[in-house]
Amino acid sequence: MATAVETPALNFSLIRTITTDGTAVARIQTEEQVLDVPSLFGRRLRPGDRIAQLGPDGFVAEMRGAKLRWLHAPIGYAAQPKQNKNGEWMVRAETANCPTGPKTIIIAGDALRRYFYQASDLQTLYDILGCSPESTIDALRIAWRVKNLELSASLVASNGMIAERAFNLLAHPDLRKCYDALLTDGDAAPIFPYGGFGLILVEGDFSQDGTAFFANAILAFRPEVKLRIFSVLLRQCEFLADRIVCRDPRRRIEVSLDAGLLGGLQWDLTWNQWRQWLKSRIEVDAAFVQSGKYQFTSGEWKLRKWLTALPSRLRVKVAENLGEDVARARAIHYLLGEHADVVQRIREEIERQPVEHSTVQRWFDELAVSPALKPQHVAWHADFDAYYFDQLRRRATTWYLFGREFLFVLPNVIVAEIPQAGHATYVFAKPKSLDAFMRRYGGVTRDDIRHNRANRASDLGFVGRVVRGKRKKRWLASILKLAGEKADYVEALE
Numbered sequence: 001m002a003t004a005v006e007t008p009a010l011n012f013s014l015i016r017t018i019t020t021d022g023t024a025v026a027r028i029q030t031e032e033q034v035l036d037v038p039s040l041f042g043r044r045l046r047p048g049d050r051i052a053q054l055g056p057d058g059f060v061a062e063m064r065g066a067k068l069r070w071l072h073a074p075i076g077y078a079a080q081p082k083q084n085k086n087g088e089w090m091v092r093a094e095t096a097n098c099p100t101g102p103k104t105i106i107i108a109g110d111a112l113r114r115y116f117y118q119a120s121d122l123q124t125l126y127d128i129l130g131c132s133p134e135s136t137i138d139a140l141r142i143a144w145r146v147k148n149l150e151l152s153a154s155l156v157a158s159n160g161m162i163a164e165r166a167f168n169l170l171a172h173p174d175l176r177k178c179y180d181a182l183l184t185d186g187d188a189a190p191i192f193p194y195g196g197f198g199l200i201l202v203e204g205d206f207s208q209d210g211t212a213f214f215a216n217a218i219l220a221f222r223p224e225v226k227l228r229i230f231s232v233l234l235r236q237c238e239f240l241a242d243r244i245v246c247r248d249p250r251r252r253i254e255v256s257l258d259a260g261l262l263g264g265l266q267w268d269l270t271w272n273q274w275r276q277w278l279k280s281r282i283e284v285d286a287a288f289v290q291s292g293k294y295q296f297t298s299g300e301w302k303l304r305k306w307l308t309a310l311p312s313r314l315r316v317k318v319a320e321n322l323g324e325d326v327a328r329a330r331a332i333h334y335l336l337g338e339h340a341d342v343v344q345r346i347r348e349e350i351e352r353q354p355v356e357h358s359t360v361q362r363w364f365d366e367l368a369v370s371p372a373l374k375p376q377h378v379a380w381h382a383d384f385d386a387y388y389f390d391q392l393r394r395r396a397t398t399w400y401l402f403g404r405e406f407l408f409v410l411p412n413v414i415v416a417e418i419p420q421a422g423h424a425t426y427v428f429a430k431p432k433s434l435d436a437f438m439r440r441y442g443g444v445t446r447d448d449i450r451h452n453r454a455n456r457a458s459d460l461g462f463v464g465r466v467v468r469g470k471r472k473k474r475w476l477a478s479i480l481k482l483a484g485e486k487a488d489y490v491e492a493l494e
Contacts, residue, residue, distance in 0.1 A: 054101030078196030141260035171311035197290035198223035274333030276382035388419035429461035
């Protein structure tokens with residue numbers, strides 16, 4: 001490992017006194033100034049050491065009488081492990097908000113193994129939780145809960161922290177795979193858990209030019225944690241063999257749910273075929289850590305940041321009628337398959353022209369189709385949001401199906417809606433003849449309407465378009481305003 005030839009040009013000050021009062025901050029009096037540093041760093045320092053500030057949370061210290069340097073700094077993304085020319089694994093982490101310090105911290109693979117993956121020489125992470133390497137995620141969660149109860153009355157808080165870290169590593173599929181590889185091969189590549197992002201305290205030395213810090217030991221790491229409570233639609237989740245993965249692109253949040261969190265709910269991979277018919281939401285209460293991954297987009301590598309829920313601090317609340325919702329969704333999927341030929345003919349018809357929902361229902365009735373199959377199911381897509389459809393349908397006197405669109409006839413307007421992210425809502429004045437309007441609408445495109453190509457928007461009585469934002473109820477209020485309804489803005493937001 002490289003060592004520094006000389007200390008970078010930093011403003012080091014001699015430490016006179018250190019005051020710690022049990023809080024998260026230690027106060028250091030130097031020969032030049034007073035510094036407040038994190039207590040996990042301050043507790044390691046002694047009078048006579050030298051310290052330099054690199055930024056709001058960045059510090060480097062030189063130990064008196066020892067060739068040691070300790071660096072405390074916020075880090076961003078920690079890259080995947082790579083081997084140096086000597087075949088040793090290293091992980092490069094970007095420093096953050098340290099204008100006068102190193103730009104990167106290069107952490108030795110052995111330092112990662114010792115701090116994150118090696119609890120002791122005698123116990124594995126599985127031993128700490130009291131389970132076997134063959135344990136499923138459900139069994140791991142049960143073992144963690146039992147161990148947590150055992151340690152809740154313990155006077156040694158570090159034991160609980162070690163057990164929690166063990167569970168958070170083993171409950172993550174990639175980190176568990178990494179750990180299992182390390183059990184069989186001590187020289188396997190170690191991953192920085194959850195991609196970095198937090199405050200780190202390391203021991204090591206600067207590179208020759210001072211732009212990097214080579215860390216041979218991790219003394220402490222505190223991830224950036226954010227508490228969030230939100231709900232997620234079950235139909236937006238991916239059903240894997242041992243877990244359900246929920247990703248919310250708008251919030252940039254990822255949550256993995258196992259059966260132990262879902263009241264024993266049993267699923268399999270086939271649920272992905274009909275999940276779009278699920279209406280239930282799951283309420284998530286969790287602590288999230290920042291994670292990230294570089295993706296090649298538009299000719300360049302870009303860092304995509306996500307919040308990932310820590311398995312140990314994850315709580316969920318499942319809808320009471322989830323079982324009924326699952327049965328209903330399965331039934332819809334079954335009926336669409338049973339009547340696939342009829343559904344296909346209807347889809348071909350609504351691609352050509354708008355068809356009133358009552359007409360589709362009459363065709364269903366004539367063929368003795370189950371009442372569980374509704375007209376909207378014919379045109380529904382997996383990423384449609386039922387909120388937009390339901391809000392307009394209950395205000396409409398009637399409605400039509402046309403390709404991917406639904407045309408709702410309200411008292412004063414006609415609303416053309418594609419209940420999907422990325423699509424705006426189009427509003428038209430109510431015509432004298434619905435049939436004539438539908439015939440004309442079937443021959444134009446949304447692009448024609450938006451640009452009033454050949455005056456098609458004017459001929460249709462185009463009133464305006466509503467672009468969706470993050471707040472659904474504001475969208476509804478804007479629709480009602482264009483529709484000239486008397487419901488006031490406050491009522492629309494309730």
